[in-house]
Amino acid sequence: MTHHIVVTDHDFPDLSVETAALDGADVDLRGESARTPEAVIEAAEGADGLLVQYAEITPAVFEALPDLQAVGRYGIGVDSVDLDAATAHGVQVVNVPDYCIEEVPTHALALLLACIRKVPAYDRTIRDGTWDWTDGKPIHRLTGATLGVVGFGKLPRRLLELVAGFDLDVLVYDPYVDAGEIEAVGAEKVDLDDLLARAKYVSVHAPLTEETHHLLDAAAFERMREDAILVNTARGALVDVDALVDAVESEEIAGAGLDVLPEEPPDPTPPSDHEAIVYTPHVAWYSETSMETMRRTVAEDVLGILRGEPARNPVNDPDGGE
Structure with a gap:
């Protein structure tokens, strides 16, 4: 039996990795450029499998x-796929939860250090012809500071391992x-207001749900310290x-590093x-190894x-559908 798998959309150079992974199987693999539900429906007629990067998979x-x-x-987040509809139609949804456990925490730390040490600002001033260490004042020491982590899955736990040498609270x-699980790694469980x-x-490392949409809003920034820096490598x-831009421009908080x-x-x-x-362009997940x-x-x-x-790597339980 031939299986028909459609890659709805992608920004990879080609589909050589997928082709190699499916080598030897009776599979018709097609790559499309369909991101809207309407385009997916047209492009994927007759498909029994979809591989999805950015496309919206709606009811x-x-x-x-x-x-x-x-x-x-493709990736960890599945907020672009309607899981309830998938379950109701008996469709199994899968993701790749472990592929970038090294990359995302490393990138979060890179953004944090870039903000703390004012690396982009110094780079810009030097390129403009200025060589002056005072252009980045004030810069504060990271060691001994307090780090707040929003969400505590595999990625932030790896981040805590990476920053262990900075003696952070x-x-x-x-x-x-x-x-108890949080205290076991030397951290303190708090509510969001206390953390901020x-x-x-x-x-920020939380999944995007109705509950977490705009979890960090204007009211949250009002509660944060004036010297606070926010890093988001999770979901935009x-x-x-x-509200974040307003908070930074009004010096309500000190800065931000945004990958999403x-x-x-x-x-x-x-x-x-x-x-x-x-800013970085949603690249925290990427290395050649993680992408492959x-x-x-x-x-x-x-x-x-x-x-x-x-x-x-199941995300839903299609046996719970019809």
Whole structure:
């Protein structure tokens, strides 16, 4: 039996990794450029498997593709896939939860250090012909400061390992993790208000849900310290970016490092050119190793499901549907 797997959309140079992962299987693999539900429906007619990077997979997609058995999301987050609709239609959704455990925490730390040490600002002034160490004043020491972590999955836990040598006091906000588990790694479980009031540096790692949308909003920035720096490598909509820009420009907080934004690419680019805000283009996940692992893993998982094998990285329970 030939399986029809459609890559709805991607920005990879080619599909050589997927082709190699599916080598030897009776698979028709097609790459498309479909990001809207309407385009996905048209491009994926007859598909029993989808590999999805940015496309929105809505209830209408599941209704229109009756042969669909599996949806593989390139990456960790699955907020672009309607999981309730997938479950109701008996479609297994999978992701790749472990592919960038080294990359994202490393990038979060890089953004934090860039903000603390004013690296981008110094680079710009030197390129403009100025050589003056005072251009970045004030710079404060990281060692011994208080770090607040919002969300406590695998990525922030690895971040704490990376910053262990800085002798930080660590606060964790995650209502779904027991205090004992947090205390076991030398951190303190707190509520969000307490974290925002006490932490000099805040790193965001929560998933995007209805509950966490704009978790960091204008009221949150009002509660933060004036010398606080916010880093977000999770999902753009966790942060109200307009409110963040206002907070930085009014010196309500000291700065921010953003790898993700609610709209990507943003319009305008960047949302603010304030020198205390450092941007990267949703690249925290990336290394050559992590990208190859992500693509191979999700392609193999979708193929396995189509062959009747259990999902390696299930996100939903399609047996709970109809």
